[in-house]
Amino acid sequence: MDPRPLLLACALVLGAAFRPSEVNDVSQCKVKWLFGISCSEVSERLVGQIQAWQIKESCQDAGESCSYELVSTSTYLVTATHTSPVTRKVSNLQFLLEQSTVCKMTGEAASELTKPPDDKNPNYCSLQNLIDGSDLNSAEGYKQVQQQVDLSWV
Numbered sequence: 001m002d003p004r005p006l007l008l009a010c011a012l013v014l015g016a017a018f019r020p021s022e023v024n025d026v027s028q029c030k031v032k033w034l035f036g037i038s039c040s041e042v043s044e045r046l047v048g049q050i051q052a053w054q055i056k057e058s059c060q061d062a063g064e065s066c067s068y069e070l071v072s073t074s075t076y077l078v079t080a081t082h083t084s085p086v087t088r089k090v091s092n093l094q095f096l097l098e099q100s101t102v103c104k105m106t107g108e109a110a111s112e113l114t115k116p117p118d119d120k121n122p123n124y125c126s127l128q129n130l131i132d133g134s135d136l137n138s139a140e141g142y143k144q145v146q147q148q149v150d151l152s153w154v
Contacts, residue, residue, distance in 0.1 A: 030147075031128070031147050033143065034102050034145055035140070036142070045136055046130060046134055050070045051070060053133065054069050064084060064085070064126065065129050065133060068081070069082075079093065093108070093126060093130075109126050
């Protein structure tokens with residue numbers, strides 16, 4: 001018996017099984033900041049802003065600066081979600097804090113893509129809006145040191 005038809009059938013089945021799916025297409029963003037204040041103060045201000053912007057009334061004329069929800073908080077980790085009032089797309093946000101001589105914070109955001117990405121990255125905006133809203137952008141020693149955006153689309 002010739003094994004080639006069997007090998008071809010296996011290759012076709014495997015190819016179909018590993019075909020990229022739109023469900024796995026994500027937009028990701030990672031930003032790093034430095035602050036000359038304690039990480040506990042950074043965390044308190046960040047959590048306070050998330051809570052202030054989770055109230056639905058904050059969405060009136062606020063653009064994307066609303067519809068945040070605090071998921072969890074610990075000493076060095078804050079997780080939240082942001083639901084765009086325009087597209088209803090949900091972004092998962094995570095802020096990791098590390099205390100040294102300064103407070104180092106890494107913010108990450110990810111959301112599913114439902115169409116090819118454009119030049120705007122709502123995940124970066126979701127992270128930076130919280131920094132601006134909590135006035136951390138004017139905190140002593142504030143500096144954004146890195147921004148990495150990964151718009152994956154198959």
